[in-house]
Amino acid sequence: MKIETMAVHAGEAVDPTTRASSPNLVMSATFLPRELTGFSALDEDESAGYIYARSGNPTVRQLEEKLAALEGAEDARCFASGIAATHAVIMGRLSAGDHAIFPENAYSGTAEFIRNSLPRFGINTSFVDTTDADAVAAAITPATRMLWLETPCNPTLQLADIALLADLAHARGLRDVVVDGTFASPIGTRPLALGADFVVHSLTKYISGHGDAMGGAVLGRKADLDALNLEAAVHFGGVLSPFNAWLIMRGAETLPIRMRAHQYNAMVVAKWLELHPAVSRVFYPGLPSHPQHDLARRQMANFSGMIAFQTHQDGSEIARRMVSDLQHVHFAVSLGHLRSLIYWIGTDDILQSTYQHPPEAEARFRALTGRGIFRLSVGLEHPDDICADLARCL
Template structure:
């Protein structure tokens, strides 16, 4: 499927050829652990053992690569498994990682608590401050510059192009976690990044029923290294997980349009609410990254964070009082979710420079009727 086709067409057709045996429009799920060889070492279609490859996983990898405009896609059992494979493919003892001071807590934990045991050093920096990033990277030593945009959970917008130039000048591989935006709203590789990472659990799967992660890149040498890690360590997605993710991606474009529209309406409705001291949503003109987001994104997404004026106690009560918004970790599903990052998604970074203020509530705005969502929030929010 040529990448010149539009996103919505690729999302439905890339890697999804009909079954030539039966004509089934949906490719079958290859629920198998091994493949019969046509003679010793003569693999049928290149498949030998499911850890090394499975046609259902291949279809997902082909699809995600096409949507991100990349040459090589890899699917994993979780987003963190994808991140771990990438880091192992790049880093050696003594290497240095620079990452944003507002990254997902699990990413920081992986680098700071696990890879640090192998002699990997890391520093966090405000990615919106290009001068600070320039000072943080060390030429010849910093091997990875890692950013999220929009970031989790404070919705910071980082300039991918400018940061890619800084990272490349230092000899670093520039990695963008594109989970919040999805490839429908943002294409980091086209902006200058080297690798895109996704938790496919979120918007790509889109239905809160599957766990997964993905990497996309253009560099063939790096792809070989990542492929080796995928095969040798084995944290691959199973065929049913891959199939569910593909099914979810088919409606990604229409879902992201609705997520974005609902979130924009909610953010605008909450402006000036007496209980809210700050709304973190790049679709608002008051957001410090609004103009940059307009430049490098085609929409603002479905994630909003709120700073509750009365503090942690009021924030916790609000999080536990909604009916349509469900209190749960994760994001990007069709249903609306609410989280309290300080003690949920970012509990692992409490007491560090990445600590999330305890008055922050994170909303994953779903695709329900927006009036119902607004009514739910209005009923639960403090009156002042």
Template sequence: MQSTKEKYGENLQVETLAIHGGEFVDPETQASSPNLVMSSTFVPRELTGFSALDEDESAGYIYTRSGNPTVRQLEEKLCALEGSEDARCFASGIAASHALIMGRLSSGDHAIFPENNYAGTAEFLRDSLPRFGIEVSFADTTSLEAVSAAIRPETKMLWLETPCNPTLQLADIRQLASCAHGKGVRDIVVDSTFATPIGTHPIELGADFVVHSLTKYIGGHGDAMGGVVLGRKADLDALNLEATVHFGGVMSPFNAWLIMRGAATLPIRMRAHQEQAMAVAKWLEKNPAIKRVYYPGLPSHPQHDLACQQMNNFSGMIAFQTHEDGEKIASRMIEKLEHVHFAVSLGHHRSLIYWIGTEDILKSTFRHTGQAEERFHELMGKGVFRLSVGLEHAEDICSDLDRCF
């Protein structure tokens, strides 16, 4: 399979790849925009077996669960942006994570995950994965020593999330991937949803797989759910049969079409997200109501130097603590916010904010003990507000928030 550079040219810039990656002029209609192909079944070019086990790429598309031309165009666009050999899209970000975890790990394997990561992943790991005989350890992925100490002979996967949700800690991908590969770990996975392909290229830093929730920045408009796994073609071909055909969490072609349209503007949107987020973060740092601000682009972030080395864009995600009780402020936000929406999710063109209480999340999601719980309390205090800065003007975002403090 051609590499991104071979297919699209050595010198194409990311703005061009975002628009033209995976796209082509329709040879029949000369349509400039990508087609939306909603058919669930296709007439094969040649005789092929009834089972997906017998499908051959040369026969063309057979059934949308195993492959669809609109979804494939999105996959090729994401490959162009991420610099990967191949990609497989799924119905949601957690469907993509589930597909990769269950498609690569077996009973008796061991995997290492961050102490702090996306709640849906954390709950799946703690509540579901043990039933399948797969053992999981949680490590402080900001520490090379902690990750190295957690690796065992049976460790098959190291999962990193950077920046992580919701504390915005970073993992040094290059350093941790080198260490883990050197100790025999097969798969280094990076959930790069917060960073996007505009901010970080994990594969260039040594990762084997990259995961994105396409519902967030890449789709960008809060109107379509999706997820993707990117990596080597051989690995994803093997994953496709089990995770796509057998698990069945496939993406709707309509969602793929919407996300592809959003991805075309990702580079310019991420520049605007970063610009507005930096202005809001600086305003928050000066606001007497605010106790602490976490934003990788601020010099006050404890890993700001790593962010400058590893990220080309600091994204639009901010976490902050307040002096006043967060629940009281959150109640006022529900009543008073006019432009910023008090709602879950992130990465949309509109700003979103949500209160994440420490005790609630310790009970439901992370369940840390010992030093891990102490680290979590140090980071979170009694809780944090997670703010996804949208594309509104920073002055309007700040004015809206200020009415609630």
């Protein structure tokens, strides 16, 4: 099947009783097993069917099968949020004494979890410039078990060469290469085909697409995900609500056509921003001015709808105008929704709260972001209206 057909039909089937065309929403917390099984989740067997919603639910399972088809994965497991999925794969795969490598610049929730929580469990970490393969190679130790990549990264839209770094990591004996593909979606990049072992998505973003349901997913080999499900879902308990799964599945059905529209609109807006006298720099992988544009063209089938840009004027002053004056673009966090969203990220603030880089890494970040950047998630409004709304504040 082509990916548009997979998005609509994968994981779904006509209900044998009602003949309903659309997927059912199954809200039951408990199920009658087909055969006698043990009381503990450790004793559950797939042949017994669904037992309890923490270990599996039919609606959630439909979404997992659809996501696996879109990503080209053997299997998928869904969780209550993107950070729950991140927690699941990190805590489900690493143990005390292990070492893991993470990007210098990554989603703030991931960065803060790694910095504030992992040391308490004896897991050692290094933050590395993952645009630099030599820096990644230098950070690998005999105890390194995981390389975490985020591409494009949040919020600076830097890319990591997945194929190059996956080959490097596996050649050095690393067990797990994990890619957070939230910004790209499965339509933009399919990391497993490039050599990654796991892909993580915040389903709240592009895959849901409507800004009304939180969720997360981990995709990879079935054997790995079966073990992850027992620990991360059954024991950690961050399971996805069936209602949220049903909403996200509805959004996933239109993902390919939405991503084409997001990319088209973002390209129009990015080119307009590059010519605006108030704007000093634009970061968008689809623009030739992006320093990794050649890698983006090789690695991404869709450049997505995420733009970052800087202004000549103090961005915080422009952000204050945006809070009160924007009419169509919402000044709000999150991304990947059908509505355009923009937010100001001050460099001093994020360095203090999230990254806390050593001097050389802080210098790289400041050279990239200056006093701060605007992160713009371009929605499905007409691009002329998006530009006109931004012009009101710029």
